[in-house]
Amino acid sequence: MDVTSLGFRTDLALLTASGSTVEDRGTHLVVRTPANPTYHWGNFILLAEPPVLGGEREVVGAFHAEFPDARHVSIGIDTPDLAPESSAGFEAAGLVVDVAAVLTASALQPPRDVDAEVRPLRSASDWESRARLSAAIEERDDVESHLTFARGRNVQEQALIDAGRGTRFGVFVDNEVVSTAAVFTTEEGVARFQSVETHTAHRRKGLAAAAVHAAGRHALEHLGARTLVIVADDDGEAIGIYRRLGFADTERQLMLERRHGDRSSLDG
Incomplete structure (x- = not known):
């Protein structure tokens, strides 16, 4: 599976460099950090694309199959958008849907001085x-x-x-x-x-x-x-x-x- 998201690509690079493993299942990746099993975004699955509508609970089930002892659920999707119906399906399965901003810079503006x-x-x-x-x-x-x-x-x-x-x-x-x-x-x-x-x-x-x-x-x-x-x-x-x-x-x-x-x- 080729990861296109800059956010996830850089996440995976740092995770593997610090001891995590990544298993490629074709349609998704399984990321594990055995040394820190409660690290939510060190133990997750990354889908290449959203599931077919109605398949959201199946994806959650796949996570539990991979991480049977986990008390969290963390699922990434290597696309920037999620259809409202799919978002609603994941929410009905008990998940919070978060779309974060990935920002970049090649130079930085100086901040104000701090007394520390x-x-x-x-x-x-x-x-x-x-x-x-x-x-x-x-x-x-x-x-x-x-x-x-x-x-x-x-x-x-x-x-x-x-x-x-x-x-x-x-x-x-x-x-x-x-x-x-x-x-x-x-x-x-x-x-x-x-x-x-x-x-x-x-x-x-x-x-x-x-x-x-x-x-x-x-x-x-x-x-x-x-x-x-x-x-x-x-x-x-x-x-x-x-x-x-x-x-x-x-x-x-x-x-x-x-x-x-x-x-x-x-x-x-």
Whole structure:
């Protein structure tokens, strides 16, 4: 299966580089991250195209067949659009349909100055602080399970850093990571941002823009990147930050899911 979506193509490149596996079934891919089974978008299926109308529950069943122990459902579709009837079918099957914006930039506008230290994560305490930040901003009932997931994701990112693919920047206030962004190369000349996160108590202070800008400059100046790729929800605050930094809408990324242990039904 040839993946055409820039969003999913860069996702898959980073997942496989950090230890995930991808099984090609012709009509779909099965992506597994055995080291982190609660990583929703490290354990998912990617369809080449939407199912025939009425086949939405069958697709959900296929996910459960591939991941019988999973307490979530994550399904991507390698097309930018979904017919209203198909969207309704997936929603009736209990999934949330999310169409995200994939944005790109070849240069970045400088953000406003911030009264905080902006630098790469280096020590074990830096990475643990990042895990605590991730758990703090997620509306989940089971904080400990999310900390386990966040620590596992840290290990995957550290493998990418050790391979020279990029790094994660943090914005530090009182020695705690309160905002963070990572960027890693996925193919020649292309670098993809990962998990831009900001603590709710530190939003609207320009910190996320500072983290993204620092990571993006690193990719452009030290990783040979010519195209930066970032993904954002259409209706979130983040997309405005990215556009002000110079990112422009390029395509759409279609994702469907049902989360476990979340007070809301949306995943970040």
